[in-house]
Amino acid sequence: MRILSGIQPSGTIHIGNYFGMVKKMIESQNDGELFAFIASYHALTSVKDKEFLEKNSYEAAINFLALGMDPEKSTFWIQHDVKEVLELYWILSNHTSMGLLERAHSYKDKTARGLVASHGLFSYPVLMAADILLFDSNIVPVGKDQIQHVEMTRDIATSFNHAYKKEILTLPVAKVDEEVATVLGTDGAKMSKSYNNTIDMFTTSKQRKKQVMSIVTDSKELDEPKEWENCNIYNISKLFMNEDELKDLQKRYITPGEGYGHFKLTLLEKIEQYFKPYEEKREYFAANPKKVREILEFGAQKARKIASEKIKEIRDIVGLI
Numbered sequence: 001m002r003i004l005s006g007i008q009p010s011g012t013i014h015i016g017n018y019f020g021m022v023k024k025m026i027e028s029q030n031d032g033e034l035f036a037f038i039a040s041y042h043a044l045t046s047v048k049d050k051e052f053l054e055k056n057s058y059e060a061a062i063n064f065l066a067l068g069m070d071p072e073k074s075t076f077w078i079q080h081d082v083k084e085v086l087e088l089y090w091i092l093s094n095h096t097s098m099g100l101l102e103r104a105h106s107y108k109d110k111t112a113r114g115l116v117a118s119h120g121l122f123s124y125p126v127l128m129a130a131d132i133l134l135f136d137s138n139i140v141p142v143g144k145d146q147i148q149h150v151e152m153t154r155d156i157a158t159s160f161n162h163a164y165k166k167e168i169l170t171l172p173v174a175k176v177d178e179e180v181a182t183v184l185g186t187d188g189a190k191m192s193k194s195y196n197n198t199i200d201m202f203t204t205s206k207q208r209k210k211q212v213m214s215i216v217t218d219s220k221e222l223d224e225p226k227e228w229e230n231c232n233i234y235n236i237s238k239l240f241m242n243e244d245e246l247k248d249l250q251k252r253y254i255t256p257g258e259g260y261g262h263f264k265l266t267l268l269e270k271i272e273q274y275f276k277p278y279e280e281k282r283e284y285f286a287a288n289p290k291k292v293r294e295i296l297e298f299g300a301q302k303a304r305k306i307a308s309e310k311i312k313e314i315r316d317i318v319g320l321i
Helices: 015-030 050-066 084-093 098-102 105-112 124-133 144-164 205-213 232-237 243-254 260-286 289-318
Strands: 002-007 033-038 075-078 139-141 173-175
Touching: 002 015, 002 124, 015 033, 015 050, 015 139, 033 050, 050 075, 050 260, 050 289, 075 289, 084 124, 084 144, 084 289, 098 124, 098 144, 105 124, 105 144, 124 144, 144 173, 205 260, 232 243, 232 260, 243 260, 260 289
Parallel strands: 002 033, 002 139, 033 075, 139 173
Antiparallel strands: none
């Protein structure tokens, strides 16, 4: 069974990335043959800064490695090191209806938030389909907001297979952890770099504290009981606390005497405890860039071997001889 997923290098990795996708990706190394890539081409829809993209591509690599990506178990590479994905992207574009792309929730949401309505952003689902189909992926771990893109990939693959009367493209299945499919940000909306509502994983203690303390709450005073059910602090705390710790936090909410600032500091402590071992491992890779480059090239070689075989098969099917 082949599992494929990737992450954009469009900013510092945050806990929404981790719990929504990265954690499941790392764990899936024991479930099948994992293909994991840093989505540098996808990042171009929002990043227009050379140094920023280079820096964040490298940081994404060391983040993945620090969090447990094993290059021996998995195939781990940077997207632009396997050019076959762009050729398949164009071929699939000719089997993708405008109506299908116009129904994409992610495109509508991002343009509504102010992102430029470029062709790249509009055709993003086709490039994602190429990523998935190039490697005959069976399972695609995604957040809830990406389920539609996997469904679109299935539609595109079905259209292609029907056109050439051959089951050459494997239809993938989305895998979602319903409990953490959408991680909420500091403002209660989906955590996203685009929305500036993140809590970063690998950052300074000062910056992380600033982000946690910026979590939006109501205006209840110290001497008032507080509601934990829909509180942004509590919702994020669920990612880091066990059942007993959450029950204790609930009691603190309904007992007058503490303010939201106290709950935020408790959350901050749990976050720092959780990520400390990963931060130490990250420091090793950050200090050894040659090792990181070797790992990425090793992964790209493995990915290119599979991708070149698949694209040759597709070229033959469509008549690109």
